[in-house]
Amino acid sequence: MHTPLKHTSAAVLLFATAACATITQGTKQTLIFKMDPDNTVCSLTRVDDGELGTVSKQNNSIVVSKDKDDIIALCTAPGYDSQTIKVVSHASSAGVASGILDLGITDLATGAMFVYPDEIRVNLNKAGQTSPKAPKYSAPL
Structure with a gap:
């Protein structure tokens, strides 16, 4: 005979596992x-990882580990002013849900609680032209 406590415990465990960003969202992002x-x-x-790699028109994507720390992109091209872009890390909705259930311990440890924007636009200005303030990219909530 199944007791209500067994069913409740199983339901809570299933819900907690489903909400865990480490499982549902992974620890890496492109x-x-x-x-x-x-x-x-x-x-x-x-900051903590040093150089992550480079991207260019021919190789415009990179897989990174999710992390609480922002990524800094130093972008250059001959005849253009360089630009530094901060790719901002934010807590993901799955990470927030996980935090409610298990205090987010697993997702904080793996970085899965955080997310970067999927697409970053870089527009360099010709050398000597007035350049706008470098954009700060943040993930949608």
């Missing part, structure tokens, strides 16, 4: 860079 001019190259770094 970032896609849209760049102008075509010969732009961006070097990506993160």
Whole structure:
């Protein structure tokens, strides 16, 4: 005979597992860079990890580990002013749900609680032209 407590415990365990961002969202994310001019190259770094890699028009995506720390992209192209872009990390909705259920311990440890924007636009200005303030990219909530 099944007791109500067994069913309740199973339901809570199932719900907690389903809401865990580590399981549902993963610990890695692909970032896609849209760049102008075509010969732009961006070097990506993160405080704790150092250099993450580079992206260019020919290789415009990179897989990164999710993390609470922002990514800094230094973008350059011959004849253009360089630009530094901060790719901002935010808590994902799955990570927030997980935090409610298990205090987010697993998702904080794996980085799965956080997300970066999927697409980053880079528009460099010709050398000597007034450049707008570097954009800050944030993930949708």
